Amino acid sequence: MAAAVGAMYAGIWYVPLGLAYGVDPLGFTSASCADQVRSEADALSDHAVLNTFLTCHIRQERLIALYLIAAGPIWALLTVAAHAVHPAILARRLNPVRDPDDGALRLARSGMTTGPDRAGRRVDILITRGTTGGARVFGAFGRYRMSVDSSLLVEQEDGHGLDIRSLSVLRHEEAHLRNRDVGLTYLTIASWWAFAVVLGVPLLVFLLAAGTVQVPNELAEYWRIVLGPIATVVPALIVLQAMRARVLRTREHYADVRAAQAGPAGDGLRAILTDMRSTDDRPTWWRRFRGYHPSPGSRLRVLGDPRPLAAISRGDLFIAGLTLGTGYLHLGVVGRLVTASAPFQAGPDVGLLLAAPIGAVVAAEVWNAVHAGSVRLRRAGTAATALASGILLGYSLPHLLFPGWSGFLLAPHPGLAMASAAALWAVCFAFLRWSALCARIWLEATQRRRAACAAGILCGAVVFGCAFTWWTGFTGTLANEGGLGPIAVGVALFTTATDSPALCAAAGCAAAFAVSASTWTTGTGTLARRPYMPMTAGIVLLAAFAAMTAALVMYSPSSSASLQRYTSVALIIIGLLTLLAIVVVSLGLGAWIGGRGRTGAALCAATVCAFTVAAPAPAVFVVGTATGCTVQNPSGSCWGSVWDTMREGYADPSAVTLVTIPLLAVFCSCALAGSLLRRAVDRLRPKHEPVASPSRRLRHRVGGAIAAASAVATALGAIFVPELSASAAPITEQRAELATQVAPETVSRDSACDAASTVLDASLETITIPGIPQDSRGSTLVALASSRDPVLAAMGGAVLDGAEVGSVRFFRSVNYYCDVVSKE
Numbered sequence: 013m014a015a016a017v018g019a020m021y022a023g024i025w026y027v028p029l030g031l032a033y034g035v036d037p038l039g040f041t042s043a044s045c046a047d048q049v050r051s052e053a054d055a056l057s058d059h060a061v062l063n064t065f066l067t068c069h070i071r072q073e074r075l076i077a078l079y080l081i082a083a084g085p086i087w088a089l090l091t092v093a094a095h096a097v098h099p100a101i102l103a104r105r106l107n108p109v110r111d112p113d114d115g116a117l118r119l120a121r122s123g124m125t126t127g128p129d130r131a132g133r134r135v136d137i138l139i140t141r142g143t144t145g146g147a148r149v150f151g152a153f154g155r156y157r158m159s160v161d162s163s164l165l166v167e168q169e170d171g172h173g174l175d176i177r178s179l180s181v182l183r184h185e186e187a188h189l190r191n192r193d194v195g196l197t198y199l200t201i202a203s204w205w206a207f208a209v210v211l212g213v214p215l216l217v218f219l220l221a222a223g224t225v226q227v228p229n230e231l232a233e234y235w236r237i238v239l240g241p242i243a244t245v246v247p248a249l250i251v252l253q254a255m256r257a258r259v260l261r262t263r264e265h266y267a268d269v270r271a272a273q274a275g276p277a278g279d280g281l282r283a284i285l286t287d288m289r290s291t292d293d294r295p296t297w298w299r300r301f302r303g304y305h306p307s308p309g310s311r312l313r314v315l316g317d318p319r320p321l322a323a324i325s326r327g328d329l330f331i332a333g334l335t336l337g338t339g340y341l342h343l344g345v346v347g348r349l350v351t352a353s354a355p356f357q358a359g360p361d362v363g364l365l366l367a368a369p370i371g372a373v374v375a376a377e378v379w380n381a382v383h384a385g386s387v388r389l390r391r392a393g394t395a396a397t398a399l400a401s402g403i404l405l406g407y408s409l410p411h412l413l414f415p416g417w418s419g420f421l422l423a424p425h426p427g428l429a430m431a432s433a434a435a436l437w438a439v440c441f442a443f444l445r446w447s448a449l450c451a452r453i454w455l456e457a458t459q460r461r462r463a464a465c466a467a468g469i470l471c472g473a474v475v476f477g478c479a480f481t482w483w484t485g486f487t488g489t490l491a492n493e494g495g496l497g498p499i500a501v502g503v504a505l506f507t508t509a510t511d512s513p514a515l516c517a518a519a520g521c522a523a524a525f526a527v528s529a530s531t532w533t534t535g536t537g538t539l540a541r542r543p544y545m546p547m548t549a550g551i552v553l554l555a556a557f558a559a560m561t562a563a564l565v566m567y568s569p570s571s572s573a574s575l576q577r578y579t580s581v582a583l584i585i586i587g588l589l590t591l592l593a594i595v596v597v598s599l600g601l602g603a604w605i606g607g608r609g610r611t612g613a614a615l616c617a618a619t620v621c622a623f624t625v626a627a628p629a630p631a632v633f634v635v636g637t638a639t640g641c642t643v644q645n646p647s648g649s650c651w652g653s654v655w656d657t658m659r660e661g662y663a664d665p666s667a668v669t670l671v672t673i674p675l676l677a678v679f680c681s682c683a684l685a686g687s688l689l690r691r692a693v694d695r696l697r698p699k700h701e702p703v704a705s706p707s708r709r710l711r712h713r714v715g716g717a718i719a720a721a722s723a724v725a726t727a728l729g730a731i732f733v734p735e736l737s738a739s740a741a742p743i744t745e746q747r748a749e750l751a752t753q754v755a756p757e758t759v760s761r762d763s764a765c766d767a768a769s770t771v772l773d774a775s776l777e778t779i780t781i782p783g784i785p786q787d788s789r790g791s792t793l794v795a796l797a798s799s800r801d802p803v804l805a806a807m808g809g810a811v812l813d814g815a816e817v818g819s820v821r822f823f824r825s826v827n828y829y830c831d832v833v834s835k836e
Contacts, residue, residue: 013369014255014331015091015207016084017339018248022211023083024342024412045069046803046832053802061806062815069825073349080346083210090206095199099151106159108138135189139165149185152198158185180271180280187270193263204256211245255331260304265314265321272315285312322384324377326398333399333440336370337406337417340484345413363481364514371476372469374399375447379465382451392448396441403440404433421487425494431501432487439479446522447472449612453529471525478518485512509673513731516672520724523619528717530613545605546617547719549597550624556593557629558636560586565640591678597621598679602686607694611687618683619676620720626672627727668730750790751812754797756805764799764808765830767792768823796826803829 045068053061135149138159149158160182166175174182188194272278289308306314314321340363347362408418422429447468454464489504496503509515531543564582598618606614770792796808807826811817 013339014335015203015252016087017335017342018252019083019087019207019210020081021338021342021409021411022244022248024080045072046829049803049829053806056806058806058810058813059815061803062810062817065803065807065829066817066821066825069828070821077346077349080342080349087203087206087210090209091199091203094202094205095152098198098202099155099157102150103138103157103159106138106140106143108140108159109162147181147185149188149194150198151194153195156189156194158182176276176280177284180277180284183277184267184271184281187267188263190270191263191266193266197260197263200256200259204252207252208249212249215242215245251331251334257304258327261306262321264305265311265318268311268315269318269321278315282312282315285315319384322381324381324395326395328377329374329395329399330402332370332373333402333404334406335402336366336480337403338409339366339406341407341409341411341414341416345411348414363484364477367480368473368477371443371480372473374443374476375469375472376465378444378447378472379451379455379468382448383455383461383465392441392444395444396437399440399444400433400437403436417487420491421494425490425500427498428490428494428500432483432490435486436483439483443472443476443479445612446475446526446616449616450526450529453526453613457529468525471521475518475522475525478514478521481514482508482512482518485514510669513669513728516669516676516731517728519619519676520623520728523616523623524721524724526613526616527620527720530617531717531720543715543717544719546601546621547624547723549601550621550723553590553593553597553621553625554628554632557586557590558632558639560589561633561636562640565637594625594675594678595682598682599686599689601679602683602688603690604686606683606687607690611684611691614683614687615680618679620723622672622675622679623727624723626675627668627723627730629671630667668727672727672731750794751797753794754809754812756798757800759795759798759800761799761801761804761830761833764795764801764804765827765834767795768826768830792823801833 045065048068049061049065052064056064136155136157138157140159140161142161142163144159144161146164147158147160149156151157164178164181166178168175188197268281271281285308289312343362343366351361404417408416408422410416414420417429417432421432450468450471451465454468455461458464485508486504489507490500493500493503527546564586598621601618601621602614605617793808793811796804797812799805799808804826807822807829811822
């Protein structure tokens with residue numbers, strides 16, 4: 013993934029050098045769309061002019077998007093080709109003996125525990141005369157070969173099998189097969205060479221031809237044309253080389269650990285490594301950088317204590333974040349070109365699709381560390397810093413079509429950029445702690461650890477993908493509202509929390525998975541003994557809310573003058589009583605479930621309780637009101653409009669979200685306070701062994717897990733179903749009234765273009781200028797329709813005449829046209 017993202021990102025830096033040669037793959041100098049529509053403007057209707065230009069512009073944007081991603085598929089094809097061809101080339105280069113002696117083959121096979129490997133794939137043995145350098149295993153697509161030097165095939169003195177050192181070498185190579193890392197090894201090598209071919213070869217060609225390029229004297233132009241590709245491709249090659257070397261060195265450690273478990277072969281392997289360490293020179297930095305085999309000393313240390321292999325690597329997290337940040341920077345441009353998305357945002361799909369695999373990788377690393385014996389995640393703060401730093405660095409890299417995080421947020425608004433960075437760190441920290449919590453609980457709860465790990469990795473992909481999607485929306489809103497100063501942080505929090513369902517999806521999936529693990533376990537934890545506790549607490553709150561609503565409606569006055577004052581006071585009383593009940597329940601959940609080492613479980617239980625309350629809350633309010641009305645006036649038609657009221661309420665995508673977010677804030681904060689209170693009380697009480705209380709039967713624990721998942725799924729369904737069914741609204745100004753304000757051929761083209769640029773700034777894709785009200789779109793449409801330019805007049809007139817076109821798409825096309833004609 014890192015190689016694919018690097019290939020697509022680095023490929024764009026060849027565009028300026030191509031422009032110097034007269035090649036314009038992105039259409040920077042092309043005015044074909046503008047020329048086409050200007051030549052036909054007099055003969056076409058306003059709607060035809062708008063449709064013609066939009067069709068041409070959309071086609072051009074999609075061609076640009078295709079160019080931006082073209083290097084990725086090319087890299088993938090070259091990787092597959094190199095992966096398939098490399099084993100055959102290697103087998104030919106080793107020059108094996110054509111007709112090896114049967115005794116040599118018998119000795120080689122005697123060093124292997126079985127003929128086929130564990131997956132049933134047969135391994136062909138090749139005997140060489142010193143070209144292998146010992147033994148090695150290679151292959152691809154399920155066909156593997158092991159080459160063995162004939163000098164390695166030494167029998168024991170008693171003639172029973174191979175010498176112990178020769179046996180240990182073969183067992184080490186066989187361990188690669190059993191670890192199933194042979195295909196990964198040669199796929200890693202093939203991906204690096206494919207990357208070098210895709211970008212390194214064109215770079216060399218351009219450098220050789222650099223003397224023929226007419227480079228301007230300005231340093232900025234020289235950077236873009238010549239130094240840009242060098243400064244992009246060379247670091248990418250270095251990073252990928254370091255990643256390749258780390259992968260290959262790690263596989264050697266895992267093969268050593270597995271081979272050392274094979275009885276006498278382990279002693280032989282340690283003896284060989286000890287001899288190698290005594291004769292090995294001190295490695296240089298270059299050897300450590302590009303070496304594919306770890307030093308003998310490090311291999312011996314890992315054999316003595318393999319636990320560091322499973323430790324979370326900050327370097328790996330940084331590279332994962334760098335890949336995600338760079339991918340979102342580059343593919344976000346593609347998303348904006350294809351979907352005409354919101355300001356500074358590539359649409360939720362791009363962030364989700366890129367962050368999901370990164371989340372799966374990070375979750376797998378955390379689960380592996382917990383499975384290896386690290387009961388709790390240590391130094392999660394530094395791990396979150398590494399991941400967040402990689403994301404911000406990748407998102408801040410220079411790009412020809414987008415300024416990146418440092419350009420649109422850090423440079424103009426440093427304070428808001430710090431808020432964005434803090435939010436990203438909080439997302440990474442919470443995700444790492446949640447992954448460790450789920451891994452610890454699930455691995456203790458079930459014997460089917462492989463299935464639990466697979467489920468944890470899948471859920472981690474969803475949670476991190478949704479959380480990253482929320483952060484991109486939060487950052488984009490900060491950039492759009494930067495003119496408000498520090499208030500923009502609150503505006504961004506409120507906007508993204510209420511308009512975007514990503515935060516609710518991340519919190520719901522994370523809480524449901526953790527609570528399901530806590531109820532599933534056979535231990536003596538609170539949720540294992542009371543698996544329905546969070547849902548029961550939520551149902552009790554809903555019942556109390558319905559009762560209070562019905563009671564206040566029952567005792568409402570009959571006079572209209574008093575009813576208005578009573579309604580205001582009644583709503584305030586309902587709100588305060590409901591808040592008090594939520595605080596009491598969430599504090600109780602935190603104190604009962606939480607405590608030292610159990611705060612995460614308490615927060616997840618409180619989140620499930622919040623989701624239990626959130627989805628039915630609007631319906632409960634309507635039903636409670638109708639019930640109270642019926643008791644007060646039995647002959648009235650109180651239930652006549654209940655269904656229509658609930659249907660209209662749930663049709664709004666933000667209806668349940670507006671309830672869920674405040675509930676999550678109150679529930680989680682109070683549960684945290686309850687857990688901390690429980691921890692303080694536990695410290696004051698004398699320590700004693702807790703009385704073991706058995707967990708419920710399996711059907712109760714399974715029912716608790718299903719109930720928790722169902723509560724979250726119901727709330728998310730109420731949020732996402734209206735969100736998915738809602739269509740993008742076109743420009744909705746009062747067009748008939750605006751059309752009466754049009755004065756044909758009274759506005760110059762420059763004035764009309766300036767008016768359009770105040771709505772969307774084309775240089776930064778789709779920025780809504782802070783302080784400009786939405787009504788400015790209407791005045792801009794009037795200015796366009798009144799323009800002396802026939803194309804602008806036709807486009808503005810078509811929209812005022814009822815043409816259905818999205819606001820972002822329309823104004824971006826207008827700005828593109830203005831940019832083209834302004835160069836004439």
